[in-house]
Amino acid sequence: MRPVSALLSCLLVLAVPVLTLAGPDDAPWANLRDAHLSIIPRTDDERARVAKITAPPTDFAAPWTFEENAGGAQTVRARDTADAFSQPAANLSFEQELDFRVGNGMFRRIWVSAPASTLASDGLGPLYNARSCQRCHIKDGRGHPPEGPDDTAVSMFLRVSIPAPDAIARYIAGTHATAPDPTYGTQLQDFSLPGHAPEYRLRVDYDDVEVPLSGGEVAMLRRPTYTAADLGYGPLHPDAMLSPRIAPQMIGMGLLEAIPTAEIIARADPDDADGDGISGKAQVVWSDAHDAPMLGRFGHKAGNPSVLEQTASAFAGDIGISNPLHPAGSGECTDLQTDCTAARHGGDAEQGGLEIDSAGMDLVTFYSQTLAVPARRDVGDPQVLHGRRVFFDSGCAACHQPNHVTHRLEGEDPASFQLIWPYTDLLLHDMGPDLADNRPEGRADGREWRTAPLWGIGLTQAVSGHTQFLHDGRARSLLEAVLWHGGEAQAARDAVVAMPPEDRAALIRFLESL
Template identity: 55%
Template sequence: MRRIIDFLRRPRSGTDTPRPYSAARRLGACAAVLSLFTILTPAAAQDLPGVPAIRDDLTPKDLARVRAITRPATDFSKPEQFELMQGGAGTTKKRVNADSFSHSSANITFEEEGTFKLGNAIFRKNWVSSPSSTQASDGLGPLFNARACQSCHLKDGRGHPPEGSADATSMFLRLAREAGTEEEKQAVASHQVLNFPDPVYGTQLQDLAVPGLASEGRMRIDYEEMPVTLDDGTVVSLRKPAYSVENPGYGPLDKRTTLSPRIANPMIGLGLVEQIHPADILANADPDDADGDGISGRASIVRDTLSGELALGRFGWKAQTATIRQQSSDALAGDIGISSPEVPHHWGDCTPAQKACLDMPTGVQPRLGDTEAPEPIMELVTFYSQNLAVPARRNIDKPQVLAGKRAFYDMGCTSCHTPKFVTRRDAPNKAHAFQLIWPYSDFLLHDMGEGLADGQQVGVADGYEWRTPPLWGIGLTQRVNNHTFFLHDGRARNLTEAILWHGGEAQSARDKFAAASAEEREALIGFLESL
């Protein structure tokens, strides 16, 4: 077992004392290691071809090149080579404006550009309730949160809380409970399910419904302001949210159901993330904190719905999804109520307890396919989602930005926000192959402390763990989405607040930020805004 742990870990910077873990957390870490042990054995490798423990796509010469180019930075007097092009050759250099997240990858072919535009049209189109004269757009709901993908992923960017209005289109409440019986626990352990829905309301609260049907209720957020004093006397007010459901349309929620708020993630660079070799993600995992640095990132192992095989989760707030296709299918079903080959639920998230919902007509058109979003539709949506370009960096040679980058390293932020990877040489699309990319994420699960805990288990992720989100494009949030709300529920109103909410494994980095001078903090924020 120790050899497996040693194999997975890599040296990290920092000498912080590791945070003590509860017995439950220790058992969880051991379970994760056992899961990875199963993955890394030769026998299991045959059952899990998508999760090799070493890079099997490179020659020794190429592997040496990759290791050299992805080494952590040591010289902060100037930008690193290729740092401007944070999305590799697909990086868009178009003028920075509100459309900065909506450009296609710069290195796709002319023919692929046409496919991208068709996918964009589907991503933006409003679905309608059945029956209607449109037919190809039938199938909305019957219960839903949005009418179009673009309604949640505003300008292909970041969602936000319903600030000052009732509009919660780009944010919803995930509903789930942990396993209760031995049978349920086994279903989670074998990756057959991620968790269990509310018996009446399903997997998420839907605040909209088609005509003639009651919605499920509305999300309510109550904020409490919490002043935090930094070491230099600066006072920053953090807002602590409390969530509840107003006017539940189908009776009370189950007492075991937890509420987890989620805002929509930006769409840029997803195809590149999908082509990071699993071995490079697993190399950063240290589930038992074997090196004692207080950082114990865990890999999320999930089951690919289409293939039925185990895979490495890398998408979603808790890394609960292995592929963009699956993420798209889940969102269509849960958010809009549209069925697909992966999730053939024609009534969306309606449960057996919601008979009126199940009595509604569906949008399935036999001449088009046996689901509301049949194979051709899913191919276009997936291609579009895989090829939204990452914008080029800005101000990378500015002294303040370079100083902020040094602070980012010195404070230990790179322990989770891994700066760079080189994608697979054998990626299905040449546009994604062998690209040096700078997502600033390790795509692992980390305990983020009590303050950010949602109490909701999602597969191997417990109620304290979240996937490290990529940071590329974060500095353009205001320009694209007209807001600066960050974290999984948008509670942080700016980047400073987002950093100060970090706890758990990130407590040390957060405390170093709080102890820094105003100049150093401003430099760090300047660096983040350049991404």
């Protein structure tokens, strides 16, 4: 059960130490720890090597050293099949690959309602968006919005929140304080067990937007409008804010969480002090696993600090499965959904009364951390090389930072000290009014989104059977995704509109090679 009053109290108590961090020069930033990692500090020699290899490039005539190995030593051969994102990292030990395989089985597990003869698989719902992790992240790739009013084969939902009461907002000044909808919580579920009403039906309507391009070309965008239709538990709060989400691709997540927090924060420039028009800022969230503020890395607004906590949130919110970080057997149900909170859950005494215990969570987390990044394709192709120069010259790399070097880690951690090429800075950026959901989340306002990693983006069609991009899948091609950019990316977007068609084609060809 999730009492709304308790959630508000947590918001008040936990947000205070997190959200008073105003900038990279403030002392509290220095206290942010990578608490989820066992770190071996870099030597002076290693720091110098990292600085050299991640310095802005000057030579665009040929492929860069190690550029083909997008995931460092974890990189695997690129496949042009639906399994391209489902391979184990190349540097796993035999024992680690066994854990990967078991975690894969749990990731694909179809959960059923309780009570059931299969105790390890019951506990679904009562309200849910999917019956398995794989159901949203199909083949470990990205989801898509509904293609029509009767399309239920989607991996998309609406987040919901309301402005927090003024008293709480005053305590966490400097943040965008929100609270759950009193009836529907923080996420709308479109499926339910028998005897329970689903919370809503997602409806999407599109309007065409024509964008003239140089050379007489024209792009047709589609502007979505989202409706929470057929509400099952009465109206939403009058101040409810909705935000669409599709499931992101899964590759390279363990590498992303091993990038040093200090290096990510060093790139933050929330007040645009250097005047370059790019003012990325760090998301800072409270870690339930480590009882401390941490850098947010995962989710479209970087709302989770680690793969473990992202996984735990998804089990509770998407499937209704209780776990060590979210122990409520009724998942996302609120106090006002009394039939839901009173329903029987699948807690197992052998798992501490939970529907998935820490051992199961660790296996799914390890699987998610070690899904391999495919190798780059055609890195020496002349059009790809030209497109890479266009990418940098037009300013795209200001947010989509090409490479990072991960922490050196203890033991046999496969993410340790890897040069990786995810093309993201993991910071929040203002993307302008067209992409705004107008729903704050933590330190992100209603126009800000985390820079999405671009590695593997050219394999979307092979893996997911579509080319629908951005947080809500509105873009039906990479070009459309670029043309939706605004805010800090407006200048780069306008450069793409105005450049010669052959440069634009080369840019897309480069993105397809990632």
